[in-house]
Amino acid sequence: MEFRNPSKAPGGWLPLEAFDNKELDSRAPKDWMIIKRDKKKTKDGEAAASTEHDGNPRKTEIGAQGLWRDRDGLCFWRKLKIQKYLLTSERYEGYWENTKEKCRLHRIFILFDEEDPREFAKRFNVAFDTRVMADSLLKYNFYIENMPTHQIPEIDNEEVNRILSMTQNTKQLRGKSSSDTTTLLSEVNFEFAKTLNKIIFDKHLKSNGPNLISGPLVLPEEKPKEEAPYFGMITIPPHNFPEQFSNFCFNSILNKDQSIRAMQEIRKECNDVLMKDIYNPNITKSMRVTEFKQIQKSSTSQISYYLKETWVNKIKDIIKTQFAEDPLQS
Amino acid sequence: MGRPWYSLNETSRESYEMGKLKKFLQQSKFVMQDTLQYMTEKSVKRFVAAICDFVPLSCEVHDSFNVVNTYYTEEQIKELGAPKEKIPLFHIDLTVGEDKRPKYSTSAKEVVSSILAIFDAGIKSLQEITQVEQKLLPHLFK
Numbered sequence: 301m302e303f304r305n306p307s308k309a310p311g312g313w314l315p316l317e318a319f320d321n322k323e324l325d326s327r328a329p330k331d332w333m334i335i336k337r338d339k340k341k342t343k344d345g346e347a348a349a350s351t352e353h354d355g356n357p358r359k360t361e362i363g364a365q366g367l368w369r370d371r372d373g374l375c376f377w378r379k380l381k382i383q384k385y386l387l388t389s390e391r392y393e394g395y396w397e398n399t400k401e402k403c404r405l406h407r408i409f410i411l412f413d414e415e416d417p418r419e420f421a422k423r424f425n426v427a428f429d430t431r432v433m434a435d436s437l438l439k440y441n442f443y444i445e446n447m448p449t450h451q452i453p454e455i456d457n458e459e460v461n462r463i464l465s466m467t468q469n470t471k472q473l474r475g476k477s478s479s480d481t482t483t484l485l486s487e488v489n490f491e492f493a494k495t496l497n498k499i500i501f502d503k504h505l506k507s508n509g510p511n512l513i514s515g516p517l518v519l520p521e522e523k524p525k526e527e528a529p530y531f532g533m534i535t536i537p538p539h540n541f542p543e544q545f546s547n548f549c550f551n552s553i554l555n556k557d558q559s560i561r562a563m564q565e566i567r568k569e570c571n572d573v574l575m576k577d578i579y580n581p582n583i584t585k586s587m588r589v590t591e592f593k594q595i596q597k598s599s600t601s602q603i604s605y606y607l608k609e610t611w612v613n614k615i616k617d618i619i620k621t622q623f624a625e626d627p628l629q630s
Numbered sequence: 631m632g633r634p635w636y637s638l639n640e641t642s643r644e645s646y647e648m649g650k651l652k653k654f655l656q657q658s659k660f661v662m663q664d665t666l667q668y669m670t671e672k673s674v675k676r677f678v679a680a681i682c683d684f685v686p687l688s689c690e691v692h693d694s695f696n697v698v699n700t701y702y703t704e705e706q707i708k709e710l711g712a713p714k715e716k717i718p719l720f721h722i723d724l725t726v727g728e729d730k731r732p733k734y735s736t737s738a739k740e741v742v743s744s745i746l747a748i749f750d751a752g753i754k755s756l757q758e759i760t761q762v763e764q765k766l767l768p769h770l771f772k
Contacts, residue, residue, distance in 0.1 A: 587721055
C-alpha cells in the first residue's frame, strides 16, 4: 500500500480515522496504557540497577511508531513515546523520539511496540479500503444526482392516483381531499427521476465505464436479490389449534378483559405508591433532634397507614368491582 | 362454560386453589411486593442522601468556637459559581448538667442512634401489610 503521500491516495481527502473499526483493536485505549505499566514494574524488579541509573522515576511512556508527516505532506513511520490517552478527542498524546516534539495522533496512525504488526496492518487495511469505498459511493451518488432530469418522464396519472389513495387512506386524512399534496408529489417525482437515472447510469457504467467518468469506482458488492416467497403468508407447522387455544385460555389470566383491566388499575395504584417516601428527605432548616425524630416519625406512620389501609383496600376494591359476578354470564 | 373463572363467592378452598382467581391474586401480590421493594430502596436512598448532604467533606476543629467545614471541592465550586450556603442539620444547646459541668443537650452518640432508630422504625412500618387475598376472601382464610 503506497502511503508516502496520503493525500494522493484514493479518497485521501477524507480523514482516515473516521473509517477506523474500533472492534479490530485488541485492547481498549485505557488498557494500552495500563498493561505497559504493570510490565514496567516487573522490569523494574528485574533490573533495578538500570533504573537507579536514571535516578528519576519515569512517567508512563509507551513505545510505539506513529505516522509522521513532513512539511511536504510526505509520511514516514517514526518512533514515538505515548504518554496519555485523551478521552474526548480519542487521541493519544506523546512526543516524537528524535525531535521531542509533542504530538497527538489517532489510534489508526499508531502502532504500539507491543502490538502484533499483522493485526495492525489488517486494521489499517480495513480503514483504508472502507475509505476508498466511501469515496467511490460519494462520487457515484454525486454523478447520479447531477444527471439532468428534464427528459425523464414523470409518474403517470394512474400511478399518482394510486399513491394518493393509498397514502390518504387513514382515519385522520380520509375525506380531506383538500390537503395539499403537490410538494410531496414533486418530491416523489424527483425520487422517481433519480431512480431512472440510476438505472441508466448503472447500465452505461457496466458497458463503458472508464470512458464515462474520470476514475474507477470501487463500489460495494451488490446484494443478491432475495428469493420471492412462494406463499404470501408464513407457513406454520401443523398443530392442534383448538387444544392449544383451550390450554392457553386455561392457563392464562389475560384472556378476559376484566382481569386485564383490573391488573392495569392495580399497577396504577402501585405506581402511585412508588412516588411515596418512608422518610422525609426534605430538610430545609436546622432543628432539635427531638423535632427531627418527630418529623420522620410522622412521615413513616403516614406511609404505614397508607399502605396498610388505603392501598390494600383500594386493590381489593378494584378486584371486587372488576370481578363482580355478571348475572348474564353465570 | 360451567363455573365462572374468577368467582369471588367460591366457597370451596380446593376449587379456589385450582382456579384462576388464585393465579390472578398471586400475580397482584408479586406486583405489590415489587412496588414495595422499589419504593423502599428509593426512599432509603433519598433519606441517606438527605443526611449525607449535611456531612462535610472535611472538618477542621480549632476549638469549640472555631470549626471549618468544607462541603465542596474546588471543582464543584467552580461549577456552581459559588458554594451554596449550608445549614446545620441539628440544633444543639450547651447546657449545665446535673454535675454542674457544661454539656451539650444532645450527645453525639444520641444523634447517631436516633438516626438509626428512625431508619429501623421506617423499615418496621412496612411489615404486617395484610394480603389482599385475605381481605377479599375472608370466608376462605380463617
